[in-house]
Amino acid sequence: MGAYTPRKLKEALCPALISAWSEVMIYFRYRASMVIGLITTPMWVLFFVLNFNLFLPAAYRAAVQRSLMWSFIFLEMFSEAIWNLGMSLRRMKEMGIIEHVIATGSLFLTLLGRLSRIITDTVIYGFYMILFFYIALGVDISIKSPVLFIVSAMMALASCFGFSSIFSSISYGRRNVAALINILQFPVMIASGIILPAWILPPQLKIIAVASPLTYPFDLMRSAATGEPTLLDFHLEFLLSLLSATFMLLLSKKFIDRVEKKEMKGEVPGTL
Amino acid sequence: MRRFLLEISAHMYKEIKYIMRDPAWLVVFSIFPYVMAAMSCLMGIASSYISPDAFSEFQRNTGSSNAMLYFLTGYGIMFPSFLVVSVASENTGAEIASGTLEQIFVSPAKRELFILFSSFPYILVAMLGLIVSYAPLLLMGISILDFLIAMTMVFIGLLPLLGLGVLASNLTIKVKEYWSAANFLQAFLTLFSGFAYPISFLPEWMRLVSHVLPTSYAVELVRKYVEAHSISYSNLYGIVLMAIAYITAGVMSFRLVEKEGERSGSIYSS
Amino acid sequence: MARELVKIYRTKKGRRKEEIRALDGVSFKAEKGEIFGLLGPNGAGKTTTVKILSTILTPDSGEAFIDGKSVLKEKEDVRKVIGVTFTVEKGFYNKLTGKENLIYFGVLRGMSFSDARRRADELLDLVGLSDDKNRLFEEYSLGMRAKLAIARTLMHDPPVLILDEPTIGLDPIAARNVRNLLAELRKEGKTILLTTHNMREAEELCDKISMIDRGRIILSGTVDELKRFVGGKIVVIDFLADIEMENAIKKDNGVSELRIECDKGNEMDIMYEALTYLRSKGARVIKAQVEEPSLEDVFVKVMRKPQVVA
Numbered sequence: 001m002g003a004y005t006p007r008k009l010k011e012a013l014c015p016a017l018i019s020a021w022s023e024v025m026i027y028f029r030y031r032a033s034m035v036i037g038l039i040t041t042p043m044w045v046l047f048f049v050l051n052f053n054l055f056l057p058a059a060y061r062a063a064v065q066r067s068l069m070w071s072f073i074f075l076e077m078f079s080e081a082i083w084n085l086g087m088s089l090r091r092m093k094e095m096g097i098i099e100h101v102i103a104t105g106s107l108f109l110t111l112l113g114r115l116s117r118i119i120t121d122t123v124i125y126g127f128y129m130i131l132f133f134y135i136a137l138g139v140d141i142s143i144k145s146p147v148l149f150i151v152s153a154m155m156a157l158a159s160c161f162g163f164s165s166i167f168s169s170i171s172y173g174r175r176n177v178a179a180l181i182n183i184l185q186f187p188v189m190i191a192s193g194i195i196l197p198a199w200i201l202p203p204q205l206k207i208i209a210v211a212s213p214l215t216y217p218f219d220l221m222r223s224a225a226t227g228e229p230t231l232l233d234f235h236l237e238f239l240l241s242l243l244s245a246t247f248m249l250l251l252s253k254k255f256i257d258r259v260e261k262k263e264m265k266g267e268v269p270g271t272l
Numbered sequence: 273m274r275r276f277l278l279e280i281s282a283h284m285y286k287e288i289k290y291i292m293r294d295p296a297w298l299v300v301f302s303i304f305p306y307v308m309a310a311m312s313c314l315m316g317i318a319s320s321y322i323s324p325d326a327f328s329e330f331q332r333n334t335g336s337s338n339a340m341l342y343f344l345t346g347y348g349i350m351f352p353s354f355l356v357v358s359v360a361s362e363n364t365g366a367e368i369a370s371g372t373l374e375q376i377f378v379s380p381a382k383r384e385l386f387i388l389f390s391s392f393p394y395i396l397v398a399m400l401g402l403i404v405s406y407a408p409l410l411l412m413g414i415s416i417l418d419f420l421i422a423m424t425m426v427f428i429g430l431l432p433l434l435g436l437g438v439l440a441s442n443l444t445i446k447v448k449e450y451w452s453a454a455n456f457l458q459a460f461l462t463l464f465s466g467f468a469y470p471i472s473f474l475p476e477w478m479r480l481v482s483h484v485l486p487t488s489y490a491v492e493l494v495r496k497y498v499e500a501h502s503i504s505y506s507n508l509y510g511i512v513l514m515a516i517a518y519i520t521a522g523v524m525s526f527r528l529v530e531k532e533g534e535r536s537g538s539i540y541s542s
Numbered sequence: 543m544a545r546e547l548v549k550i551y552r553t554k555k556g557r558r559k560e561e562i563r564a565l566d567g568v569s570f571k572a573e574k575g576e577i578f579g580l581l582g583p584n585g586a587g588k589t590t591t592v593k594i595l596s597t598i599l600t601p602d603s604g605e606a607f608i609d610g611k612s613v614l615k616e617k618e619d620v621r622k623v624i625g626v627t628f629t630v631e632k633g634f635y636n637k638l639t640g641k642e643n644l645i646y647f648g649v650l651r652g653m654s655f656s657d658a659r660r661r662a663d664e665l666l667d668l669v670g671l672s673d674d675k676n677r678l679f680e681e682y683s684l685g686m687r688a689k690l691a692i693a694r695t696l697m698h699d700p701p702v703l704i705l706d707e708p709t710i711g712l713d714p715i716a717a718r719n720v721r722n723l724l725a726e727l728r729k730e731g732k733t734i735l736l737t738t739h740n741m742r743e744a745e746e747l748c749d750k751i752s753m754i755d756r757g758r759i760i761l762s763g764t765v766d767e768l769k770r771f772v773g774g775k776i777v778v779i780d781f782l783a784d785i786e787m788e789n790a791i792k793k794d795n796g797v798s799e800l801r802i803e804c805d806k807g808n809e810m811d812i813m814y815e816a817l818t819y820l821r822s823k824g825a826r827v828i829k830a831q832v833e834e835p836s837l838e839d840v841f842v843k844v845m846r847k848p849q850v851v852a
Contacts (some may be wrong), residue, residue, distance in 0.1 A: 032449040047459075051312055051468045054333050055319035055326040065320065179296035187309050190314065200318045226499035275652055282649035286635060286642075293637045293678075375694075377598045380621040381650045393817025484739055534600040536551060537593055 015106030019113025027117050041125065042132050043188035045072055049137065055218055067197055069133040070225050074194045074218050076129075077122040078160055085164035085182055089172045089259060102263055108256045111165055115157060145224040152220035155245040158220055159217050162248020164180065170260075194218050196233040206231070213244035279381050283366040283389035291397050297327025301398070302405035304351050309343035313467055331451055333472055336499060345465050346467035346491055348406055349426055352398035353461055356430050358454040359431050360437020362523075364529055365450020377533065385436055387526045388519070395430045402426065409418070418501070422494050429490025442525040445539055446531060456507035466491045486514040543571045547604035551589050551755075562591040565601065566757040571600065572735055572750065579748030580737040581837070587757040588737035589628070592706045596626045609733075610704055622651075626693025626704045630688040630711075636680035640671055640690050641680055641772070646852050648697040665693040668722065687717030692723060702820075703727065703734045709743060721747055741837040753841055760844050763838065768852060772835035772843055774805040777813045785823035801839060 010017075029036075045068075052064055052133040088111060092098040101110050143149050167184075171177045187193045192207055192214035199219075201209055209215045209231060216237050223230045230237045283480040289317070316339055319326035327339065336342040367373040376386055403423060410419055440453040447453070461467075463489035464478060471479055493507040533539045545788045562764035565587045572578035579747040594604055597617040606613045608620045621649040629634070641662050648658030666675045669689040672741050674682065682690065688708055695703050705724075709717040723749055724734060738744055744751055745765055761768060779800045781790075790798040800820075804812040809832045818825060 003365035005483065017416075030449055032447045032452045033455070034450075036452040036455050040456055043459040045464040046461050047468065050473055052315050054469050054473070055316045055323075055330050057323055057329055058323065060319075060322050063508055064319070176294060179294075179300050182300045183303060186311065190311060195311070196314060200321050202314075205314075224484075243392050278652065278654065280650055281655070285636065285649070285655075286646045289642055290635070290637050353746045371629060371633065372635060374593075374596075374598055375629055375633050375647065376628075377619055378596045378624065378626045379647065379650050380618055380652070431782070499729055533598055536553075537590070540593065540598065541629065 015101075015104060015109040016113040019110040020116035021113075023114050023117035024120055027109065027120055037125070038128060041072075042136070045129065045132060045143070046136075057119070062139065065133065065137050065221065066226055067228065069129060069141070070222050070258065071195050071197075072129050073126045073223065074156070075189060076125045077118060078194055078214070078218075079244075080118045080121045080187055081157075081160035081164040082167065082181055082185055085111060085161060086119055086167045087177050088114060088165075088169070089168040090177050092196075093172070097264065102260050107260050108253050111168075111256060112161070113134075115161055116156065119237055120161065143225045144227045147226075149221060149224035150239060152217050152224055155241045156214075156217035156221055156247035159214050159241075159248050162245070162252040163214060165252035166248070166255045169259045172259055188212075191213065192218065193222075193231065197222055197228055201228050213248055216241040216244055249271075274541065276382070276385070279385045280389050282381075284393050287390060287393040288397075291393065297518060298397075298401050298404075300353065301351060301401040302525030305344060305347035305405060308347045308350070308468075309340055310341040310482035312347075313339050314516070333473060341498070342495075343468060344406070344409070347513055348402060349429060349464070349487060349491050349494060350462065350467040352395075352402055352426060352430055352431055353465070354458050355398045356391065356395055356431075356433045357400075357437040357440075357457045357461065358451075359394045361440040361444075361453040361457055362432050362451055363387070363390050363438065364445055364526075365447075366440040367454075368445065368539050368541065369450065373533075374540045381462040383530065386521045387442075387523060389435065390432055391437065395427065395434065398430065399423065399427050414498075418497070418541050422497055424514070425494050425497060425508075426490065428508065428515070429486060431515040432486035432511060434518070435515065439525050441497075441516065442529050445529055461485065463488050464488065486511050486518070489514070544568050544591065544595065545604055545799065546604060547591065547594060548602045549587075549594065550602050551795075557739040558800050565594075566755050568604070568754065568757065570752040570759060570760055570762060574732060574733050575728065576735055576749035577669060577724060577734045577747050579737065579744040579751040580754055581739070581744045581748075581751050581841070582739065582754035583739050584739075585591060585756075585846055586739075586754045588754060590757075592626070592628070592704055592735070593755070596624060597621060601679055622698075623700050624702045624704055625698065625700040626706075627691040627708055628706050630691045630708065631684065634679045634687070634694075635676060639678055640682065640686070640693075641678050642674040643690065644694055644697055647694050647706060650697040653698065655723055661697055661774050661780075662693075668696075669693045670719065684712060685712050688712055688716065688720060690721065696727075701733060703730075703732055706737050707739070708736070709738070709740065717743070717817055718811065731784055741841060745837045751837070753844060761840070767842045768837060769835045774803060774835075774850070775809050775837050776827070776833045776839055777802040777804055777809055777816060778831050778833050779813070779816055779820065779827060780829040781820055781825040781827045783795060783820070798825075803835070803839065804845065 047063055051067060054067065056064055089098065092101065098107075099106050134141045171180055174180070180233045180247055186195075191208040192198075192212040193209050194200065194214070197219070198206065198209045198215050215231065218239050219231050220237055222228055223234070232240070294447050316326055316330060323329070330339055331337050334342055339522065363371070367376065376383070406419070410416065424542045437454075437457065440457055441450070444453045462487055464474070464482045466482065467487075471482045471488055471492070474482065489507040493504050493511070496502050496507075529539065547568040548563075551564055553560045553562070553746065559765055568587065568591060570578070570580070580591060582588055592598065595613055596607060597613050597620050598816060600614065604798075607624045611619045611623070613620050625707050635646070638744045643812050644662035644665065645655065645658040648661055649655060651775045653661065661671075663675070669692055672685060673687050674686060679690070680685070682834065692705070692708060692757055695705070702727060702847040708724075709720050712720065721743060724736070728734060736748065738746075750764055750766065751768060753768075754760065764769075777806070780797050781800070783796060787798065787800065789802075790803060792798050802816060812831050813832070817827060
């Protein structure tokens, strides 16, 4: 019991806390990017809305736009995770930071702290997109089940973290990580029901969606927000979300530990 | 003349070396139009679960019966446009960040050639990527002549973007996050150019914006040719005029960069 | 030659306008075939001077000439006869090799590709980078970057070289190699303007030196002329002690060094007094000797008396 005093717990979590703090600080330093993001986000939203409207008679547009609003928020969460976390180990290596972090034995916690940036970004853009869809397109922005929404959002974050960290670990020694992310992100998002609801995917893609660990938490989030049906039975999907979030977190720890071991053995060439 | 050609060769040599060192993007570039076209078609398929008349609605709105070809045409212009406008709009900022701008300035090299031909190779490479990427369409019955004419139209359509990108780059030299201009231009072109829907689908005020974008003319030019085998000379002339206007504006705006450098030295990294 | 150069940077911090007088009437002259040193601490105005001479910065007033050509009115002609290094960490393309970078800048200066390739090989050999010529610039160490920067200045074989702190951040061996190279280039008749804050380097290399501080030239002359400004000798005592002493400099190895300027003939008296004082404070003296003044001594003395002595 003495090993788990509040003070010791705080000390143990210190790397995650300091990483969380620094990520948020850095996030707000890129003001031009934030401003441009606020300007371009509605443009991208309108692009996709208009794309959909090519196929939809006016009567159906409101419901679809509502689902699309959540798609954008999920897209932002996943995109921020894959770009920020997915490139994090490579970037840390290039900047010469990774050795310092490994020396403190807290690589996993440091990456975990980066969730703060993903949360900050998703919340800001989430609110912004909800406001935009409400004012510009008159979309219904109410959340059907707020508690379930928040719980599934946490599971989605955990899954995104796991997926992105694993990706980061696997692509660690490669130079063209950005190109890989560019190729992967849209197919992954389509196949995991992030862009389009899983229940509406063609049968061939549904099979992939069922197999993807990312699908369930996002599907639950969408269902909690809009009341749309889930891909599988609700209780099963909840259990699968919980399992996939836990599994991805544990698996990501293994992969990150492997990167640490590789670094300590000097198996990854330095950049200097 | 010899000096002129040597300088152009130097800039092209540098950029081509850069491009060849990072060929992964070529794979991305080749796949992306298909991924986006598939995603747009998937929206149609998803819509058909909601409304059975989805594809009829599409045909009514676009005049095209082949959704995949419609989107492939648009995205085939979108990605080269993105590449050219990104590179051109990041060029000055990237040179400032790498500390090479002052080295260019202390040499007797012509700045106008530098600013244009540092980005021009990307038009050639974009075209090469597009030709490779769209070559499978030849198996779908499109003739080689039609294919080459369409590609030529895309090439002409990209030229004004060089000037537009350079203009954006030079107007934003004081912004440390120099890639912001590229992000903005990509979103701007995407919304207003009609890559994935006809311009007529936009509200009236948005269509006015489309008129000043070369990509909207390029998309219309290529689509009219692919679908109806007709060449819209008005669009072609519009693009050529825009190329002259934007490139001239881009080159002249570089003087702002030079003046800022001479006045304050703030754009030099040392 | 620089004549009464003035450069004021005007910046805005929020609503407040700030003016920084980077150069305040800087004048100096370098003769053909000599290494001229512009010596001063960080922020003295060395880099601003270099940028004006290399035609990329316009002074608010004053004039400068390189090889008889005005940097304000004959920019194109000046650019043809100068080779310039700025910060050595950057200034090249990361994804090009050392050789490719040189070829690019060489062709940009009017060389044909074949000439540029041949010249690049020659210069890479000269600076000792032959084995690394096909490595990307981003893989180069700081020392290698410094050498590549010097190689670039020589691509078009200009008569005038302007080098802004070319040895900064280099390890002693790399710095020595660069200094040897510069000495060789002087023998070939190149005129070199060198800025540095390393007094020992300036003393070793430069034929003439101007000391600059806060935008003003405070002293100019040959090394011997500058040393005569101090007048006498320097008593140098190295010691180990726990005491803090004003004027004593703590070196990296923990030893403190005391340097006392004194008139000729008084050295022994001064040394005796200093040694007596140190012993009374419990210091353990390691070395005591009389030296000729160094440039550092000159600089410190001049800084205490901020007059312009040209």
